Amino acid sequence: MKSALLPPTGYPEFLQELKTRIRGAQVRAALAVNRELILLYWSIGRDILLRQGMEGWGTRVIDRLAHDLQNEFPGVEGFGARSLKYMRALAEAWPEEAIVQQLIAQLPWGHNLRVLDRIKDRRTREWYLRAAFEHGWSQNVLVHMISSRLHEREGKALTNFEQTLPPPDSDMAEQILRDPYNFDFLTLADDFKERELERGLLIHLRDLLLELGRGFAFVGSQVPLPVGDQTFYLDLLFYHVRLHCYFVIELKTGEFKPEYAGKLNFYLSAVDGIMKSDRDDPTIGLLLCESHNEAIVELSFKNFQKPIGVSTYTVTREMPKALEQEVPSIEDLKGIVEKLRTELAAARKADQAEPEEGT
Template structure:
């Protein structure tokens, strides 16, 4: 009877842990190699773009030189992609947009080339472009997520909610908490109309929790929906409970279907007290409350928060996208995307 192949014999003690460690090393090496290749490619493209700019300025070469350069480079390097006239023009625009080579080397080279094109195409302002580039690096956004964040104007919505964090939290935590809150929140991915009720919105957010977490931003972890709190024998239910990994605290989110009213904060503050007493770990920070309403009077919201000792924020939500008409017609609906995914799963 033949012996069993070595691969089918029981692994020796400790082999599984060693194999897992080797896999992690290999994955790490693959990632570093990919990043290194990308870095060199981005720097190469920037240098080509810089040279095109310089020669056109100094020697008066016209736009046709790009057509000729594209032909000659593709002839010399037939296996390499990226030397089309269109991409060479992007290289020129890239170098023109980012003239500081050290910044390109130290910061921008961390982003893939197609991220760079998205920044160039959609953001004419250097300061705004810089902000989105930094966020893409910090949160490891894919190109599609980067484009989505740009198109939904993330920068304009970040840190703009009405809060009392500066009065109720320590300075460092206050700044981070304020930057973690947006206004307004965009829930157009739910496919609901403005007539949707609070519970409908809440249920839809849980059903689309991946999109919801993306809209909330980095650091939020979903804990539960309609979380039960037993206070003196009476039962209360939190709409949505999250934990923020950077702030190290729980975040209670309550949804109101109409206009903000000061009395809404009484209920939310009660929930924060209960979470701090029953759920929070001693090492966690103070629980934060976020009230999402369809609309608010900013002055009324500021007055309602002024003397409240609990860390609270008030922001609006938008169920319908306010996108330009041409863009609206080009975007697939949630139903179309889901049908497409179901079709792929069946094949």
């Protein structure tokens, strides 16, 4: 029992070194709070790993270390056992100090924890951290993007950008588009119409802009395009502030059809002729369909001169009518709960009224 109470070899010196390091970091933190703290946490985690590896310290030493540090710095949060384990996990995930300096320490501690918790492989972790830094994502937005598996969807749309846009713009435009787009904030029936989809996206415009990604500015819906003696209407019109161009989005239910690409190509020509200024780059079009055949899509806009992309989208489906009849409604559930409460109250009353044995 006595040996269990004694600190392991080198522990007192290590504890004293940490106390000095923490005090020094607290002074510097006034100038660069987040960066200093992340670097401090990483260095503590790295040294815990080294000590455990070289001197055979067990996992229980973290609990002891947390207790001693909290005694030394009362009221200072961030040095509990759970936090120390996260520091060790951070150092294990990012052993190179260079990437910690360049990326990890540029983001808040909470962002790093969410990535450590939700993603296991290094390459994907780095992808989301770089995206969060570049786009200024909040912690909630970062979690949402991870949940929607954005890294698997970005840059996956079918496009002709390589043939219709100059190299720098084509690469950026390619990465901006996704496939599929996740409109899980919408709930639509199986046989929804295109106008219902459009109305739903406009009602949830903030969610739509988040899903489209950074740089999209909403211009309007059903935007009129007068051509000759006719007027055509664009489903959704955006302006992309990084690409410096108009962005036409056409919504379609069902599978992609070749004629959709021809109509969108016409719309892009009209926008370039009517709305585009000399300072704007060529207008880009995006067709959003429920499904598509890759070979048909590629042949459909093979010889077009206008930049067009085709992606799919997903929405939350309403419960089928046949299934609705099998599932209890809210009112039914309330009735069941009230019935159970009444029966439970009656049972308790009966138990209280029953005379005790021997009376």
